[in-house]
Amino acid sequence: MGLLPMMNKMTPVRFLYAIPYYAWMILFVAAPIALVVYFSFLNLSGQFTLENYRSFFSPVYLKLALSSFWYAFLITLFSLVIAYPTAYFLTKTKHKQLWLLFIIIPSWINLLLKTYAFIGLMGFYGPMNAFLGLFGIGEKQILFTDFSFIFVSVYIFIPFMILPIFNSLDQLNPRLIDASRDLGASAWTTFWRVVLPLTMNGVKSGVQIVFIPALSLFMITRLIAGNKVLTLGTAIEQHFLVTQNWGMGSTLAVFLMIAMFLMMMVTRGNGKGGLFNG
């Protein structure tokens, strides 16, 4: 696309500065993607084949893809539903940066560690069941259910949803809200017609940051969902580590990339023409 014309416009010095950027893009972005696409056309014995793509359209992998999408959608939805009001209240607090920090700190802790902690928390004799017991609800199987999977995933992703929404809310000029109220709009109308459209970009980046990694989650599917929830990520892991079928693993990765690209297109933050701007 725009690579060569841009170089033409550059002075030699600026070109020199751009070298690290282009080297990075070629070595760590373009080359790996090209390799993944290349491997997706190879079979087990390294010959060129379209077999992997045909296998993808078998019921097993289609079901996997659907299930990945469904759970990524649910995780994003719940994260958004919790994150938006949270971010909203955070902007209204006195020491908002401090409160924000408290929400971000858990994301500094190793993901695996947090996941293992939930195995204990959600156990049969763990604190969550003890809490339910207080209300006379007997011990429930929490671990290895859809609920536990979505709960833990939302917990892990929520800081990434709150941050962009918080930033866009924080940058919102309060006078616009005053103006809206002065002109007779109700609180709800002000929110729906003024605040939400103006913070849509934050919502969009939040959705991207959560949906895309949620699509290829794998470790949590085993530790928290006991493989009762399956995603394409699980299958990719298997193909690379166990069956050594890099071709099929790459094919699945290609489909994930396409899905993520489409997601980026749909939620592109151009300020106008978003999903909810009527």
Next chain:
Amino acid sequence: MKELLRASGVVLFISIVLLLINVKLNEGHVSSGNGSITVYNWGEYMDPDLLKQFEEETGIRVIYETFDSNEAMMAKIEQGGTSYDIAMPSEYMVEMMAEKKLLLPLDHAKLPNLKHIDADFLDLPFDPNNRYSVPYFWGTLGIAYNPTLLDGQTFESWDDLWHPSLKQQIILVDSARETLGMSLNSLGYSLNSTEAGELQEAKEKLEKLTPNVKAIIGDEVTQLMVNQEAAVAVTWSGQAADMMWENENIDYVVPKEGSNLWFDNMVIPKTATNVEGAHAFINFMLDPQAAAQNAEYVGYSTPNAAALELMDPDIAEDERFYPDESIRRQLEVYQNLGLEMLGLYNDLFLEFKIQQRE
């Protein structure tokens, strides 16, 4: 800008210090030389007392390092760098490492104690004539269960897992060979089956197990069983021994239809710099007295027949870990079926996992 420079300086300084520390730490065991050997073993898999004994007897110093997966161990040996003289791969990994030419052939003349190993455990398909490996410990795949959570129900057959009373109780291993293998065994087929029809049948039988399956996970199962979170688990005898060690209610059984027989083995990787010392070490570990002490410490099953005689009869006669002849004849070692077959096993396993949703 000034701050940025200062920050970069600090980062650079810390990195250099860490790098130097790293180099210093590695220096100790870059080469073992004649006076020492480097042993690369699974964690908690050898009585440390024996290492001291070996050092006193031979004057060879032992540097001991541990790994937690066959694959990680092979990667480190493949990449060289550290001169491991002894490693302990599982049987399929012995085969793989031999194929990749990562192992040195053993000199049986230097291993007189090899004669103590039970003949049943020598000359197995994964290493004909024990060219590269000597069995260290062995075990089975079976059912660990907690009768106190099951109204005293016991198990003797794989088919018992399909019992309707076990709704949402069973934890399976997240591995295609193990899970399909157990289903194949329950149907009376070999767990090395390559017949598409038999495999399909095994998968369909597994699908009927779905209502009883609580989860399909990895090593986390030990903690779940110990904490009585789960009542039944399909697991390896070694893991079962760990569970039983921490929770006395748990019992283990090798189902009568047969099961998998696995081995961890002593090998000399090509990274060895003290081949003489490595042979001395293997021979020392094969000594009945040492092997018995080690088996009692680790709690896994020893292939050393002479050692078994010396051990506490309570352990040596425990049929859960030393099953009798009739069951032992039913046990099979996993054969390397090739990538094509491994792919088929995994596809069927994936189909089984995904149909749990319906």
